[in-house]
Amino acid sequence: MNQSVTIELRQWIVEHAAAGFSREAVMASMVASGWQEAVARKALETTWKDPAPVLTQPAPAVRRDGVRHLPDLDLSLSPRQIDAGDRMVDVIASLNQPRVVVLGNLLSADECDALIESARPQLARSLTVATKTGGEELNPDRTSSGTFFARGQTPEVARIEARIARLLHWPIENGEGLQVLHYTPGAEYKPHYDYFDPDEPGTPTILKRGGQRLATLVMYLSEPARGGGTTFPDAGLEVAPVRGNAVFFNYDRPHPSTRTLHGGAPVIEGEKWVATKWLREREFT
Incomplete structure (x- = not known):
């Protein structure tokens, strides 16, 4: 490899x-x-x-009152479950630095199946942001296939987006379109950051569509028999891809000090389907 x-x-x-x-x-x-x-x-x-x-270190995202403002879950009372509006979501584990929360029962089995079947006819080799230009490009570090849905494109997408907005206390319109990815044996996404590097020449163009990314939610739609976990090398953490579960993490600045380096480990046996939601500072257009 x-x-x-x-x-x-x-x-x-x-x-x-x-x-x-x-x-x-x-x-x-x-x-x-x-x-x-x-x-x-x-x-x-x-x-x-x-x-x-x-x-x-660049300054973190802040509100005008000087308080950091990020998509996040309210875990102040150490809840076992959180009301996401139309279902109760389990809190399985959490870290503070980096801010990582593993969630259970975020999606139903029917929702997982519906997202997979809606995405399957549209799959194409996954691209990454071209940091030099602000466009998109093929990246050898990312070997999945995938597709994007517009916000609210299908009933399942609209329902899930409303659930995420309530869960993370962040407006629906500040989210990028849901991306569904498919990984077959050997496919992976090597460790990377989701924020846009402020030193890259294409970043100003990217930020025009809604500002920086502030958080990521990865939802597991299937379970490979082996491999395919979401890894956080700086935290020594690997989250197993369990159907219906998800992992959330946020980052208050576009900088490695957030310790949000993460990757999709290679699938060893079976196939992995995930849905990813990225959340921006402002309305994503």
């Missing part, structure tokens, strides 16, 4: 160097996360600078 040194990997190395981790520890972490040793070594050699760099 071919791997390449990505901008996300370089950012991750810079962050960990600035945090005081040794070269050896960073190298071991990369290899443990699935990077080939030769690729990891090349990334270190071309990225690591002595002395270790000091990072300047």
